[in-house]
Amino acid sequence: MLELAANQGVSVTDQSAGDSPLAIRGLTVSYGQKPAVFSVDMTVQPGAMTAIIGPNGAGKSTLLKAALGIVSPLSGQVTVYGQPLEKQRARIAYVPQRASVDWDFPTRVIDVVLMGLSRELGLLGRVRARHMSRAMDCLHRVGMRDFADRQIGQLSGGQQQRVFLARALAQDADLYLLDEPFAGVDAATEKAIIAVLKSLKEAGKTVVVVHHDLATVTDYFDHVFLINTRKVAEGPVAQAFTAETLQSAYGGRLATAQIDQISRALG
Amino acid sequence: MLWDALTLQLGYNATLVAIGASLLGVSAGVAGTFLFLRKRALVSDAISHATLPGVCLAFMVLVALGGDGRNLIGLLAGSAVSAWVGLLCMNWLTRHTRLAEDAAIGAVLSVFFGMGIVLLTVIQTMGVGRQAGLEGFLLGSTAGMLWADALIIAMGGAVTLLLVMIIRRPMMMVAFDPEYAAARGVPVHRVDLAMMGLVMAVTVVGLKIVGLILIVALLIIPPVTARFWSDRSDRVVLLAGLTGGMAGYLGAGISASAPNLPTGPIIVLVSLGFFALSLLFAPVRGVLAAILRHLRFQRRVHIRQGLLAMAQGQKIYEPLTLRLLRRAGLVRADGVATEAGKARAAKALRDEKRWEIVRADQAHEATAALYDGLRDIESVLTRDQITEIDRRIGGPQEVMP
Numbered sequence: 301m302l303e304l305a306a307n308q309g310v311s312v313t314d315q316s317a318g319d320s321p322l323a324i325r326g327l328t329v330s331y332g333q334k335p336a337v338f339s340v341d342m343t344v345q346p347g348a349m350t351a352i353i354g355p356n357g358a359g360k361s362t363l364l365k366a367a368l369g370i371v372s373p374l375s376g377q378v379t380v381y382g383q384p385l386e387k388q389r390a391r392i393a394y395v396p397q398r399a400s401v402d403w404d405f406p407t408r409v410i411d412v413v414l415m416g417l418s419r420e421l422g423l424l425g426r427v428r429a430r431h432m433s434r435a436m437d438c439l440h441r442v443g444m445r446d447f448a449d450r451q452i453g454q455l456s457g458g459q460q461q462r463v464f465l466a467r468a469l470a471q472d473a474d475l476y477l478l479d480e481p482f483a484g485v486d487a488a489t490e491k492a493i494i495a496v497l498k499s500l501k502e503a504g505k506t507v508v509v510v511h512h513d514l515a516t517v518t519d520y521f522d523h524v525f526l527i528n529t530r531k532v533a534e535g536p537v538a539q540a541f542t543a544e545t546l547q548s549a550y551g552g553r554l555a556t557a558q559i560d561q562i563s564r565a566l567g
Numbered sequence: 568m569l570w571d572a573l574t575l576q577l578g579y580n581a582t583l584v585a586i587g588a589s590l591l592g593v594s595a596g597v598a599g600t601f602l603f604l605r606k607r608a609l610v611s612d613a614i615s616h617a618t619l620p621g622v623c624l625a626f627m628v629l630v631a632l633g634g635d636g637r638n639l640i641g642l643l644a645g646s647a648v649s650a651w652v653g654l655l656c657m658n659w660l661t662r663h664t665r666l667a668e669d670a671a672i673g674a675v676l677s678v679f680f681g682m683g684i685v686l687l688t689v690i691q692t693m694g695v696g697r698q699a700g701l702e703g704f705l706l707g708s709t710a711g712m713l714w715a716d717a718l719i720i721a722m723g724g725a726v727t728l729l730l731v732m733i734i735r736r737p738m739m740m741v742a743f744d745p746e747y748a749a750a751r752g753v754p755v756h757r758v759d760l761a762m763m764g765l766v767m768a769v770t771v772v773g774l775k776i777v778g779l780i781l782i783v784a785l786l787i788i789p790p791v792t793a794r795f796w797s798d799r800s801d802r803v804v805l806l807a808g809l810t811g812g813m814a815g816y817l818g819a820g821i822s823a824s825a826p827n828l829p830t831g832p833i834i835v836l837v838s839l840g841f842f843a844l845s846l847l848f849a850p851v852r853g854v855l856a857a858i859l860r861h862l863r864f865q866r867r868v869h870i871r872q873g874l875l876a877m878a879q880g881q882k883i884y885e886p887l888t889l890r891l892l893r894r895a896g897l898v899r900a901d902g903v904a905t906e907a908g909k910a911r912a913a914k915a916l917r918d919e920k921r922w923e924i925v926r927a928d929q930a931h932e933a934t935a936a937l938y939d940g941l942r943d944i945e946s947v948l949t950r951d952q953i954t955e956i957d958r959r960i961g962g963p964q965e966v967m968p
Contacts, residue, residue: 368750386752394750401744405604406800415740418751423733446933451798456936467747477750488929 319382321346321475321506322367327376329359329366336362340376340531344475344508349501350523351511353541355550358528360510361397361479368394368477380475390419393473395464397480403453409463410448413438416470438469441499443492458489465493476500478509482516494520517541572820581823583717584709584776588815588834590724591773595782596789596811597731598765600804603790604742609669610657610763611786613676615770615779617653618646619683622704622774623690630693637700639716643771646704646779650767653679658760707778707831709819716775723772727765728808738762739800776819777831784835785811792842795849814838866891867941871915873897877904878912918944924956 322344329337337359344350352360365371367378369385380388393416413435414427421427439445442462452460461481468476476497482490497507497520511517517524517537524541526532526549533545575582602608625645630636653675660671687701700708731738740748741758749755766786773782793806818834847854873888874897883889883902892898897908904912921944926935934947944953 365746370746370749389750389752392750394747396744396746396750400746402606405743406794406798406803407743408799411800412743415743415747418736418740418753421736423736443932459936488932 319346320344320379321381322477322508323379323382324363324367325377325379327363327366327378328374329362329371330374335374335529337366337373337527338529340527342367342525342531342534344506345523346506347501347504348523349497349507349509349521350525351509351517351521352525352527353511353514353517353549354527354532358549360527363527364394364477364479364508364510368392390471391474393468393471393476395461395468395476395478395481397483398457398461398464403455403460405452407452408448409439409444409450409452409455410435412452412463413466413470416467419471435466435470438466439463441469441496442466456486458485461485462489462492465496469496474505476505476507478507480510480512482511482513514546569820569824572823573817577823580709580712581819583712583714584823584830585816585819587712587717587720588776588819588830589812590721590815591769591776592785592789592811592813592815592834592838593808594724594727594731594811595769595773595785596793596807596809597804598727598762598769599786599811600790600793600807601731601735601738601742601762602766603787603794604739604800604803605759605762607668607763608787608790609672609783610654611766611770612783613657613672613679614650614654614763614767615782616676616683617679618650618770618774618779619680619704620686621645621647621649621652622701623683623686624649626690626701627686627693639713639719639775642704643719643774646774647767647771649679650770651764654760654763654767703778704774705778705780706829707774707776707781709776709822709830712775720772720775723768727768727772730761730765730768734758734761735804743800776815777834781831781835784838785814788835788838788842789814792838792845795845795852798851810838810841814841864941870895870897871941874908874912874915875919877908878916920960921953921956924959 320343322342324340324342327337327340327342328335336357340359340363342363352363354360362371366373366376367385369378378385380392385392410432414421414431416438417431417435421431436445436448439448442465444459444462444466447455447459447463452463455463465478465481468478478497481493485493497509500507509521511521518541522537523535524537525534526540526545528549528551532549533540533542571577572581572585575585599608599611602611622642622645625642626636628645629638629641634641657668657671657675660666660674661668666674690701700711737748737753737758738761740751740753741755741762745755748758769786770779770782773785777785789807789811790803792810793803796806797803814834814837818837819830821837822828822830822833845853848856850856869885869888869891873883873885873892876883876888877898883892883898889898889902892908893900896905897911898904919940922938922940925931925944925948926938928935937947948956
């Protein structure tokens with residue numbers, strides 16, 4: 301077992317796990333008898349934008365959910381800023397996949413964003429003007445201010461995704477975890493989301509994104525984490541996002557032409 | 568007679584029942600809304616059927632201890648315990664086996680209800696059992712309701728409402744997006760249990776009035792009714808409480824106004840009435856509104872298509888389009904466009920061009936989302952914005968005759 305738990309991927313990191321925004325050690329998550337994530341170590345660099353990349357069913361989303369305690373792992377530890385997850389929850393904002401909720405739910409855009417303030421509001425606290433203005437501010441940052449009073453089902457897919465991002469912004473967290481925010485959204489939304497993420501990075505926040513579009517990795521991110529059930533590679537894009545690591549993460553699933561294209565883009 | 572009942576002038580018992588039923592309706596509607604929004608409405612059916620063995624066992628214990636088997640507090644406590652056991656069984660089945668929730672509901676519902684019926688039969692054979700009137704808990708029986716019974720129902724309902732108020736935010740968060748709630752540190756599992764615990768409390772409190780078979784109607788119908796009238800969760804909760812309360816009050820009144828009208832079933836029928844009215848007449852989500860909206864939309868599509876065809880000099884073949892254009896005075900009986908028709912057609916074509924600009928421009932995103940090929944651009948943009956767009960299109964273009 302100990303041998304299996306040993307780190308099998310390429311690691312190019314310069315940060316000790318000690319005070320990393322998110323450090324995962326020996327994480328295994330299994331649905332039934334087949335592990336979705338097996339003995340994975342991950343150390344997220346503070347202030348970086350990290351993409352979690354891998355083929356379909358490679359355990360990208362599961363890794364994120366386990367990091368947040370949404371699914372319970374078979375083994376492994378998660379520390380957030382050097383402390384157990386439970387103590388640091390207020391510092392993490394999560395943007396789930398759009399498909400995870402029922403969009404016919406009777407709620408308005410502004411109500412969804414106000415959920416981001418649930419910790420401040422507590423059980424009985426009234427929603428005051430300052431809460432409203434903060435929520436509106438977050439909607440403004442994702443370009444959705446004009447939609448505050450709409451029922452969420454009236455939005456397009458991209459707009460729904462931006463509302464989820466606004467809810468995360470309302471938390472004013474230090475670590476942002478996003479699950480496929482660019483899946484099935486329009487170009488305008490993709491631009492709006494990436495602009496917000498870059499502004500978060502500039503403000504010194506840490507951003508981790510489950511990402512599926514290999515073509516945009518070098519433009520959007522500075523760190524990557526390649527996974528295919530096991531960790532394949534981790535580090536700055538230039539070192540860890542290479543033809544070899546992609547080949548080993550995707551195996552035959554990635555056309556050679558695609559890999560060539562990416563290697564050329566990387567120079 | 569009905570008026571007397573509704574103004575609480577039909578005697579002591581009728582008044583007690585009316586007040587109790589109203590309070591029960593309010594708390595059932597409110598608690599049921601969260602379960603409905605969590606998409607677990609049927610869990611309440613299993614919970615209510617699981618009360619029966621508890622009622623019977625409590626009766627047997629009370630009699631064995633030499634007390635009065637009909638003590639309502641004792642019976643309700645027993646029903647709460649067995650409902651809770653049923654709830655835990657169901658929870659365990661869904662979480663730790665491969666059974667889906669509907670199978671777990673079916674299993675718990677039938678097994679507990681079956682056990683209850685067996686116990687009921689045993690009690691019938693006991694000496695004291697015949698007068699016990701435990702069958703009343705199946706469909707409710709309000710005939711012999713006492714002041715103390717009404718007080719228990721009122722207090723139970725009030726406490727339930729208070730608890731709902733306190734944990735409404737986590738419950739709503741879990742109902743909308745359980746994974747996000749879990750990521751925020753909301754104890755999803757415990758919130759779910761609390762939600763079902765509240766439903767159980769309502770069920771237990773309602774045993775005397777509507778009975779365990781029909782209480783599910785009071786938990787589900789008011790939220791479904793309320794959902795027709797609002798897109799905001801807080802209002803759905805309030806409206807569900809309101810319709811539930813009114814159904815309880817009216818139902819109790821109607822059943823008191825004539826002999827041999829059972830209270831519980833009448834309450835359920837009244838709430839069904841509210842539901843049917845909402846289903847038909849609710850302004851946005853109702854069936855009639857949907858039909859009208861569809862017809863109006865179809866009419867606008869035909870006229871717009873006709874106008875665009877006219878503007879581009881194409882012939883219109885669709886009889887419905889021609890009929891609508893004629894009726895609007897845009898086309899003469901012989902199919903030739905009138906002056907008004909020509910003007911509208913030119914305007915329609917120009918609006919199409921303006922919309923094209925709007926939809927291509929990121930700055931107009933909120934407006935562009937409103938595009939449906941039908942709207943007049945003036946209804947969404949200001950004069951100045953339109954002038955600006957016209958400047959980008961260039962001068963007015965000739966419309967083909």
